[in-house]
Amino acid sequence: VMYNLIALTLSLLLVLTGCSGSEDRKAKYLQSGLEHYQNDDCKKAKLDFRNVLQIDPKDADAKVGWAKCLMEEKAWRKAFQVLSSAVDEDPASVDAKINLAKIYLIAGDSGKSYELIEEGLGLEPENASGLALRGFFHVKNNTLTAARTDANQAISLEKDNIDAVTLLSLLYIKDDKQDDAFQLINETLAMSDLNKRMRKELNFLLIGMYDKLGETEKLIPIYQELVEMYPDDASYRNRLARAYANNNQIDEAEKILLNAIEEDRSNADAILSYIAFVNHYEGTEAATTKLEEFAAQKNASGMVRLALGRRYLAQDREDEAREVFESLAQDVSEIEYLEAKNELAYLYLKGGQSDQAKALANEVIAEQANNTRALMLRGTIALSERDAPQAIADYRTILRDDPENTLVIRQLAAAYVMNDQKDLAKELVQNAFVANSDDPDLALLHARFQGDAEDYDSAIETVSDILDENESDLATIKTLFDLQVAKKDFDAA
Numbered sequence: 001v002m003y004n005l006i007a008l009t010l011s012l013l014l015v016l017t018g019c020s021g022s023e024d025r026k027a028k029y030l031q032s033g034l035e036h037y038q039n040d041d042c043k044k045a046k047l048d049f050r051n052v053l054q055i056d057p058k059d060a061d062a063k064v065g066w067a068k069c070l071m072e073e074k075a076w077r078k079a080f081q082v083l084s085s086a087v088d089e090d091p092a093s094v095d096a097k098i099n100l101a102k103i104y105l106i107a108g109d110s111g112k113s114y115e116l117i118e119e120g121l122g123l124e125p126e127n128a129s130g131l132a133l134r135g136f137f138h139v140k141n142n143t144l145t146a147a148r149t150d151a152n153q154a155i156s157l158e159k160d161n162i163d164a165v166t167l168l169s170l171l172y173i174k175d176d177k178q179d180d181a182f183q184l185i186n187e188t189l190a191m192s193d194l195n196k197r198m199r200k201e202l203n204f205l206l207i208g209m210y211d212k213l214g215e216t217e218k219l220i221p222i223y224q225e226l227v228e229m230y231p232d233d234a235s236y237r238n239r240l241a242r243a244y245a246n247n248n249q250i251d252e253a254e255k256i257l258l259n260a261i262e263e264d265r266s267n268a269d270a271i272l273s274y275i276a277f278v279n280h281y282e283g284t285e286a287a288t289t290k291l292e293e294f295a296a297q298k299n300a301s302g303m304v305r306l307a308l309g310r311r312y313l314a315q316d317r318e319d320e321a322r323e324v325f326e327s328l329a330q331d332v333s334e335i336e337y338l339e340a341k342n343e344l345a346y347l348y349l350k351g352g353q354s355d356q357a358k359a360l361a362n363e364v365i366a367e368q369a370n371n372t373r374a375l376m377l378r379g380t381i382a383l384s385e386r387d388a389p390q391a392i393a394d395y396r397t398i399l400r401d402d403p404e405n406t407l408v409i410r411q412l413a414a415a416y417v418m419n420d421q422k423d424l425a426k427e428l429v430q431n432a433f434v435a436n437s438d439d440p441d442l443a444l445l446h447a448r449f450q451g452d453a454e455d456y457d458s459a460i461e462t463v464s465d466i467l468d469e470n471e472s473d474l475a476t477i478k479t480l481f482d483l484q485v486a487k488k489d490f491d492a493a
């Protein structure tokens with residue numbers, strides 16, 4: 001009995017120690033993730049948040065942190081899924097509700113967005129982000145007194161809240177008080193405990209305001225600060241160069257871009273940024289000449305050579321483009337060699353050599369099964385050869401990685417119709433149209449399926465909406481005519 005008692009006591013101690021250890025690890029990862037997020041390092045932050053979720057798959061704080069990084073990357077669908085899961089798991093998570101409200105607002109569902117904001121503020125009436133987001137609704141509805149109330153309350157609760165600062169700045173500008181807006185942002189930037197992410201976002205707020213006022217010279221010191229903050233991010237260096245160029249300081253702009261190349265002669269991004277600059281300020285011919293020089297250098301990167309080939313294509317210099325692509329396609333040491341094969345395949349297809357094009361596409365797919373361009377080319381050839389099953393397989397593979405690719409959706413619908421699967425085509429197009437009703441080609445295809453089902457009124461309404469945006473589009477007018485004839489509305493036809 002004594003032995004059993006000791007064993008039971010030890011087991012309980014081990015369980016309790018294990019629980020304590022996992023909670024400590026979870027807290028450590030969560031804190032690390034939040035710090036990385038504040039320091040604008042989402043790559044590391046996402047790893048930390050996922051580590052938390054491996055320990056506790058229901059942790060709402062980790063889900064919110066992960067979703068905020070996804071939102072920054074504009075991975076809206078995944079962010080929506082993560083935040084919806086956080087709200088389901090923890091209905092009391094105000095941060096989850098407020099961030100989910102932002103996504104609904106971006107998606108244009110202001111009703112659901114406002115509902116979530118009110119739910120969040122009901123749980124936490126002094127949530128600065130929630131108050132600021134509600135204030136934006138008041139601005140949209142032109143109830144500016146209520147917007148000012150929310151803005152002032154939010155900023156008094158959290159002086160460095162980016163949503164609150166943005167809202168109050170907007171209201172100052174609406175009241176023609178630009179100086180007050182600049183003062184607010186600069187006073188916030190002067191705070192000693194400001195984190196890196198907040199400093200970046202405030203600087204972008206200033207950039208937007210100066211840009212709108214046309215005061216381009218004031219952008220230069222802001223971009224200089226961002227370059228110092230993010231020395232490894234080429235985009236800030238390129239924007240600084242553009243700011244100098246827009247301020248007629250072309251030599252300074254060119255010096256920045258050339259210095260980046262001198263620091264690392266293998267940096268293809270720096271080279272191509274410089275080529276784009278030359279193209280804009282000196283013209284296509286000068287840019288092509290300089291790109292040829294870089295591509296001819298020993299150990300020139302595949303990215304630079306691929307860019308030269310594509311530039312030749314854009315200039316209708318197909319023989320020279322082909323020569324570049326053929327050379328690169330044989331260089332398996334460069335990751336761009338598959339793209340060179342794709343370019344050659346499209347050249348073969350353009351020249352009516354579909355067998356050679358298909359053979360190259362097959363080579364690419366054999367090495368990279370989800371290569372979109374190769375799959376698209378092979379699917380297109382299959383469709384032209386009335387091989388519907390092959391086209392369907394290729395287009396569906398693309399859509400697994402890129403479910404909102406409307407061109408592929410239209411092609412897949414055509415393949416379904418060819419394969420006597422019209423119901424699948426109709427369902428595919430209808431679902432895609434609901435998700436992306438602004439795409440005119442998709443809307444036109446949806447209208448045709450409505451017409452096939454003899455739902456003429458709905459089809460005519462869909463087509464009329466397209467014509468509201470482009471009243472001279474002949475394909476749309478032809479579809480409207482066909483629908484009116486089918487409806488036997490001959491006067492309208």
